[in-house]
Amino acid sequence: MGKAIRGGRGRGRVATALGLMGELLITLGLVLALFVGYSLWWTDVVAEAAAGRQGDRLRQTWSAPAAAPGDQAPAPEYEAGDGVGFLHVPAFEKSDQTILIRMGTSTEVLNEGVAGVYEEPYRSAMPWDAEGNFALAAHRDGHGAKFHDLDRLGEGDTVVVETRDAWYVYRVAGTLQQTSKYNVGVVAPVPEGSPFTGPGKYLTLTSCTPVYTSRYRMAVWAQLVRIDAMDTHRTPPPEIR
Amino acid sequence: MYGWIWRHLPGPSPVRALIALALVLGVVYVLFQFVFPWAEPLLPFGNVTVDQGGGG
Numbered sequence: 001m002g003k004a005i006r007g008g009r010g011r012g013r014v015a016t017a018l019g020l021m022g023e024l025l026i027t028l029g030l031v032l033a034l035f036v037g038y039s040l041w042w043t044d045v046v047a048e049a050a051a052g053r054q055g056d057r058l059r060q061t062w063s064a065p066a067a068a069p070g071d072q073a074p075a076p077e078y079e080a081g082d083g084v085g086f087l088h089v090p091a092f093e094k095s096d097q098t099i100l101i102r103m104g105t106s107t108e109v110l111n112e113g114v115a116g117v118y119e120e121p122y123r124s125a126m127p128w129d130a131e132g133n134f135a136l137a138a139h140r141d142g143h144g145a146k147f148h149d150l151d152r153l154g155e156g157d158t159v160v161v162e163t164r165d166a167w168y169v170y171r172v173a174g175t176l177q178q179t180s181k182y183n184v185g186v187v188a189p190v191p192e193g194s195p196f197t198g199p200g201k202y203l204t205l206t207s208c209t210p211v212y213t214s215r216y217r218m219a220v221w222a223q224l225v226r227i228d229a230m231d232t233h234r235t236p237p238p239e240i241r
Numbered sequence: 242m243y244g245w246i247w248r249h250l251p252g253p254s255p256v257r258a259l260i261a262l263a264l265v266l267g268v269v270y271v272l273f274q275f276v277f278p279w280a281e282p283l284l285p286f287g288n289v290t291v292d293q294g295g296g297g
Binding site: 020023024031034035038039042043107 | 277
């Protein structure tokens with residue numbers, strides 16, 4: 001009898017320990033599933049809200065100079081984090097066709113659902129500069145995933161940059177489907193590996209690839225084809241109407 | 242573990258269920274607000290820039 005009870009207790013302890021381990025493993029699985037939900041859904045929600053707020057604020061600051069037409073202020077100097085304008089990509093999903101552009105590619109900036117302007121390792125030329133490369137980065141997944149469809153862009157596609165004073169219409173000239181994450185040449189003033197051979201007015205979009213990883217980077221290069229002056233109604237160029 | 246928590250919650254079953262739900266929501270809140278934002282940069286899923294090897 002006593003032996004039977006002791007044996008029963010022993011089995012009970014083992015069963016309890018196994019049960020606890022099982023519960024911990026189930027819990028771990030649930031936490032990992034939650035993390036996937038956080039990465040791919042919740043960070044999008046947070047980033048979209050932040051980008052929407054900042055985009056509205058930028059448009060508000062723009063509406064002031066628009067009230068005095070003909071008053072051409074010099075191109076402003078931007079600091080890290082400042083809103084610069086909007087990137088319009090008709091080839092993207094509807095919700096990602098208009099992307100806020102802010103200075104800097106720090107995690108804090110990029111995580112707020114925007115396209116960030118490279119300041120390192122090359123300081124990007126702005127679209128209104130005489131020449132150079134306006135290089136942008138954005139998340140492929142999570143945090144707004146603004147460049148999720150970057151692989152949809154192909155030669156001849158239109159990308160438009162909207163600033164306070166003008167519409168800059170670019171045409172995609174080349175793409176790089178996969179490259180090393182250390183290949184900083186892709187954002188150089190004359191991007192390495194691009195079809196461009198001399199100085200010019202270029203636009204570079206980078207993100208990570210393949211989707212859901214950060215193993216490689218991809219790049220899309222475009223060349224400025226036209227600058228449309230901004231009218232008082234901010235009428236977009238025909239390419240993105 | 243969950244059985245132990247359940248047995249130590251006060252009140253009748255419906256009340257316990259409500260408290261348990263509140264606990265679950267509390268845990269999810271802490272994870273989303275504090276734990277995941279902390280863990281995310283440590284995992285190699287969100288880097289989108291080209292750089293010279295620093296964090297991106």
